[in-house]
Amino acid sequence: MEAKLIKKAALGDIVKKIAGQKPVYAPVKEGSKVHFKFLAKGESPFLAYANSVNAPKNLFFPQTETLMHYTKTARGNELVEESETFSEMVLFGVRPCDVRSFKLLDMVFDQKQYSDPYYVEKRERTTIIALACRQPPFSTCFCTSVGGHPAQADGADILISELDDDYLVEFLSPKGEKLIKLFGDLRAADEAALNRKKELSDEAVAAIKSHIPATEIKTWLDSNFEHPFWDSIHQGCLACGTCSYLCPTCHCFDIRDEAQGDDGIRLRTWDSCMYSIYSQETSGHNPRPGQKQRWRQRLMHKFKYFVDNYDAISCVGCGRCVMSCPVNTDIRKIVNDIAKLN
Amino acid sequence: MNSIEEKIREEAKRLLDEKKVDVVIGYETGTLPLQTAPCFITSSDEVDKLVWNPCCKQNLAIYVHSALTQHRESQKRVKPEDKKAKIVAVVARGCTSRSLVIHLQEKQYNREDLVIIGVPCQGYIDKNKLEAKVDGLEVITGSIDGDAIKVETSKGKTELSLIEVTADNCLECRFCNPVIHDFMAGEAIPVYESDDEFAVVDEFAALPEADRWDYFSAEMNKCMRCYACRNICPSCYCKVCFVEQSQPEWVGAGVNPSDNQVFQIMRMFHMAGRCVDCGSCVEVCAEGVDLRKFLKKLDKDDLDLYEHRAGAELDKEAPLSTFRENDAESFIFEPK
Ligand code: SF4
Ligand code: SF4
Ligand code: SF4
Ligand code: SF4
Ligand code: SF4
Numbered sequence: 001m002e003a004k005l006i007k008k009a010a011l012g013d014i015v016k017k018i019a020g021q022k023p024v025y026a027p028v029k030e031g032s033k034v035h036f037k038f039l040a041k042g043e044s045p046f047l048a049y050a051n052s053v054n055a056p057k058n059l060f061f062p063q064t065e066t067l068m069h070y071t072k073t074a075r076g077n078e079l080v081e082e083s084e085t086f087s088e089m090v091l092f093g094v095r096p097c098d099v100r101s102f103k104l105l106d107m108v109f110d111q112k113q114y115s116d117p118y119y120v121e122k123r124e125r126t127t128i129i130a131l132a133c134r135q136p137p138f139s140t141c142f143c144t145s146v147g148g149h150p151a152q153a154d155g156a157d158i159l160i161s162e163l164d165d166d167y168l169v170e171f172l173s174p175k176g177e178k179l180i181k182l183f184g185d186l187r188a189a190d191e192a193a194l195n196r197k198k199e200l201s202d203e204a205v206a207a208i209k210s211h212i213p214a215t216e217i218k219t220w221l222d223s224n225f226e227h228p229f230w231d232s233i234h235q236g237c238l239a240c241g242t243c244s245y246l247c248p249t250c251h252c253f254d255i256r257d258e259a260q261g262d263d264g265i266r267l268r269t270w271d272s273c274m275y276s277i278y279s280q281e282t283s284g285h286n287p288r289p290g291q292k293q294r295w296r297q298r299l300m301h302k303f304k305y306f307v308d309n310y311d312a313i314s315c316v317g318c319g320r321c322v323m324s325c326p327v328n329t330d331i332r333k334i335v336n337d338i339a340k341l342n
Numbered sequence: 343m344n345s346i347e348e349k350i351r352e353e354a355k356r357l358l359d360e361k362k363v364d365v366v367i368g369y370e371t372g373t374l375p376l377q378t379a380p381c382f383i384t385s386s387d388e389v390d391k392l393v394w395n396p397c398c399k400q401n402l403a404i405y406v407h408s409a410l411t412q413h414r415e416s417q418k419r420v421k422p423e424d425k426k427a428k429i430v431a432v433v434a435r436g437c438t439s440r441s442l443v444i445h446l447q448e449k450q451y452n453r454e455d456l457v458i459i460g461v462p463c464q465g466y467i468d469k470n471k472l473e474a475k476v477d478g479l480e481v482i483t484g485s486i487d488g489d490a491i492k493v494e495t496s497k498g499k500t501e502l503s504l505i506e507v508t509a510d511n512c513l514e515c516r517f518c519n520p521v522i523h524d525f526m527a528g529e530a531i532p533v534y535e536s537d538d539e540f541a542v543v544d545e546f547a548a549l550p551e552a553d554r555w556d557y558f559s560a561e562m563n564k565c566m567r568c569y570a571c572r573n574i575c576p577s578c579y580c581k582v583c584f585v586e587q588s589q590p591e592w593v594g595a596g597v598n599p600s601d602n603q604v605f606q607i608m609r610m611f612h613m614a615g616r617c618v619d620c621g622s623c624v625e626v627c628a629e630g631v632d633l634r635k636f637l638k639k640l641d642k643d644d645l646d647l648y649e650h651r652a653g654a655e656l657d658k659e660a661p662l663s664t665f666r667e668n669d670a671e672s673f674i675f676e677p678k
Contacts (some may be wrong), residue, residue, distance in 0.1 A: 029478070030480030031474070031478075031630070032473045032474050032476075032477055033473075033478060033629075034629060050479070050496075053628065053629070054475045054566075063566065063597045063598035064595075064597045064598065071383065079410050135496075137480070138480050139480065139482050140480075142375070222652075235380070235382045235405075236379050236380040236381070236382075236405075238570055238573040238574055238626065239573055240568045240569055240570030240573050240574075240626070241568050241569075242570055242628050245566055245568055246628065254595070256431055256588075256595055258591070258595075259598070267594075267595060269595045269596060269597070276585050290412075297619050319512065322373075322374070323374070324628040325625075326400075326570050326625070326626030326628070327379050327400065327626075328372035328373060328374060328377045328378070328379040328592060329379070330372075330373040330374070331374050333374070
């Protein structure tokens with residue numbers, strides 16, 4: 001691993017330079033909202049961002065993705081694989097919580113037995129450049145409660161941490177090191193810089209205001225699938241799925257065919273357990289008939305089922321669902337309330 | 343606590359104690375600054391949760407509709423002698439009461455199923471306007487003090503006037519006072535003096551067609567098809583929405599310009615004479631899509647062509663459910 005220093009002002013141009021060579025997916029500000037997008041020619045990323053509205057998972061697991069094309073012919077159906085190939089890409093400016101989301105998504109999409117080629121290919125061809133949080137960007141951030149850290153980014157290829165006049169750039173993987181040349185003149189990081197990083201990182205941890213008993217509620221969840229508590233959280237919920245769509249770890253999808261005449265495409269689109277048709281069966285029966293059962297699923301999946309299956313909580317504490325829920329359903333409050341029942 | 347809030351709580355307590363209603367739907371303080379959440383009070387011990395302030399945003403009529411519909415469904419297989427009634431009370435300002443009127447006109451439930459706690463309303467804080475004022479920064483703390491809002495962001499503290507962040511639909515609202523109610527939690531108030539309620543539509547209509555199309559396409563491209571706008575809308579209560587139908591499939595599931603536009607155009611056209619301009623669809627949207635400009639055009643046409651305002655009068659027929667031989671049809675034959 002190499003640790004280098006660059007002047008703060010230089011970073012924007014470095015990213016611009018990288019973007020001249022490969023597609024760069026980075027935070028961009030439009031109006032008062034920040035989204036991850038591919039940088040247009042000559043466009044700089046927005047560096048002063050807190051975090052984006054959408055999660056960077058969109059790059060590997062887009063909301064709408066064509067899986068294949070088909071044509072009905074006299075000889076039967078002809079299938080054509082989606083021929084889009086991905087060049088090497090760079091994902092720039094990922095916050096540590098969102099970097100963690102990729103580890104969780106890998107557990108689902110990149111298993112020994114089942115591997116999702118669409119996700120894996122994009123993931124493998126992408127170099128992830130993380131930007132540590134010098135301060136937690138939102139008062140709703142709770143990464144440290146769910147196994148994360150505001151200044152560490154295990155799983156990133158390059159980690160950039162803001163110091164005082166400089167950025168500390170750590171090349172964490174061979175993929176990351178390949179980009180070294182594009183960073184231009186780099187000074188080696190000295191002891192003082194590394195110490196300063198440690199100091200700021202401790203400050204960032206201390207500045208996290210939101211804490212939830214995320215692991216503690218597991219035992220309660222294990223034995224309380226039926227409990228009056230579940231009647232108390234869902235009434236205001238609009239079943240809009242905004243929480244799942246913006247969540248960096250939600251990964252449910254639907255597959256459907258869209259045909260025109262003899263030609264069709266097979267599409268994969270995001271789905272959400274908050275929707276009534278998510279669990280609707282062809283017979284008309286719905287095993288999760290109401291929003292009560294759907295909210296229980298959302299919470300159970302994140303804090304119990306995923307833990308049972310992969311030994312990790314499926315929430316990275318980014319707070320997107322908290323901030324964007326139109327009726328202020330707050331997953332932190334729900335977890336805290338469950339802990340009180342324990 | 344303001345006096346409206348006090349009266350809402352007293353009335354809610356009385357209704358619950360006297361077993362006049364099963365649930366009171368209102369607003370409670372949220373977990374984030376300047377936010378409230380819908381709340382559902384079933385016991386009079388909890389009435390102190392109810393609040394009334396400019397952070398009360400959503401039109402609550404959709405919750406009335408779902409509570410009563412779900413109850414009706416649940417009673418379907420119950421023996422006649424065991425059937426239970428359910429009565430819902432709701433905190434309703436002008437726009438909410440108009441949505442309730444639409445439900446009643448469309449025979450969704452009966453007037454006896456409903457107790458309306460009316461509130462005079464001076465409008466709510468528009469999250470998009472507030473977000474623009476603080477340049478997208480997080481509001482860390484916020485409080486309302488008379489006509490001023492004090493907010494704190496990572497850049498420090500500022501004071502804004504309430505009026506500069508009040509939603510446009512509220513600034514132009516002619517229905518600050520409920521059109522029907524069983525109880526009023528406060529005196530009726532005068533409406534804002536808006537020069538021209540439809541200026542937003544006329545200004546847009548005056549733009550060249552290409553500019554209008556660009557604006558519309560750009561707004562639709564922001565949409566992530568979560569359907570929060572549809573789900574909060576009291577007039578969007580269909581058991582199965584066209585969006586979810588698969589045979590035939592009216593609109594593709596993919597997020598792309600044409601399917602996004604088809605979804606929004608089809609939804610909006612259902613709103614002719616049924617949109618009360620409560621602004622809820624805009625308020626719930628996480629991507630800040632401007633739906634209002636287009637919905638307001640329908641509102642204007644409803645008034646200009648049919649002398650009708652959505653949900654304003656219980657016994658006035660609505661254009662979508664009435665046919666008259668001399669109905670205006672110029673928009674079909676001479677579209678502009
Ligand atoms: S964002 Fe909020 S309202 Fe929408 S589905 Fe999630 S919890 Fe429900
Ligand atoms: S559940 Fe909410 S806080 Fe947790 S990762 Fe998802 S969006 Fe972020
Ligand atoms: S089941 Fe729900 S909570 Fe779990 S990944 Fe799917 S959408 Fe997210
Ligand atoms: S539209 Fe009118 S009644 Fe509705 S919230 Fe705004 S001011 Fe109040
Ligand atoms: S709420 Fe916004 S993002 Fe969601 S479907 Fe409606 S317009 Fe689109």
